[in-house]
Amino acid sequence: MTVNRVQVVENIMNANDQVAQINRQTLDQAGAFSINLMASPGAGKTSFILKTIQALRQDFKIGVVEGDTAPVTIDADKINAVGMPAVQINTGGECHLDAMMLKAGLQQLPLPEIDLLIVENVGNLICPAAFNLGTHINLLVASIPEGDDKPYKYPNIYRGLEVLIINKTDLLPYIDFRMEYFQQGVEMLNPGLTTFAVSCKTGEGIDAWTDWLRERMAATRQV
């Protein structure tokens, strides 16, 4: 018997990343701009999606993929209720969506009709950050009641973002949230990150976000 050392040097997330690339090709071919929307449970992901749909529905067909750990269709039902196609992916207890799960979800949607696809990841600030899905942008919905220390506690999720939404700004008068401390944490992880402070309750800030999104979608289409 002989013992040999075999050089490997292979990224552990390689298999996921390869499927993510396939997802991106599928989305590009269909002309669907896609967002991986992440947040902790209760940050207002579904409310934010509904507000975004409301603002853009005149101009775009919007599809939603709902990632949930349990077969509860509360979120998907809300999207269907406003007349947009939604599919639910049950992760079977897994704490995140991965590229393979999204690939299966994409097959259930009328992609060529869809201009904007929002993928609502599982509510969790740790695991989704490790799995590239192949979407065009990563977006995090943070919210005021979660506290201002979240960038310090969950650095990885902030590092991979293209857009940060700070939701529930209507609660600022009632909560000790130091915006400067929060934003300094974000700056250390992702300098110059595009950030929108919004309230899905009052609608404040939603227009600035959707204006940015319209431009971003147009820029992607021209490439």
Add this chain to the structure above:
Amino acid sequence: MHELAVTESILEIATRHAQQANATRVSDIYLVIGQLSSIVDDSVQFYWDAMAENTLCQGAQLHFKRIQARMHCQDCQGEFELASQLEPCPACGSFRLTVAAGDEFYMESIEVENTPEAI
């Protein structure tokens, strides 16, 4: 808590490379994990023992090499080791930082046994 998926991936990569090397058994797996990748060694080990059973990797020892996170300051161009918590550049106080090291998460090598076929 995504160590289950990660462990599956480790098994797949190690098995594939072992088969390519015509190995009869994998004895050791060397992994490099940066401080910033949120992987818990103990959880991976826990899943590993169950998952590797009845594969080429059964009984293989996992070795974790941890890499200290280092930040690069975009203002003074200095580098510093990241303590447990995020902090501004100790030299100039800037918040404009990028990660220089600590993101790693890969399999470096494996040790395999080859049993020559009986004549």
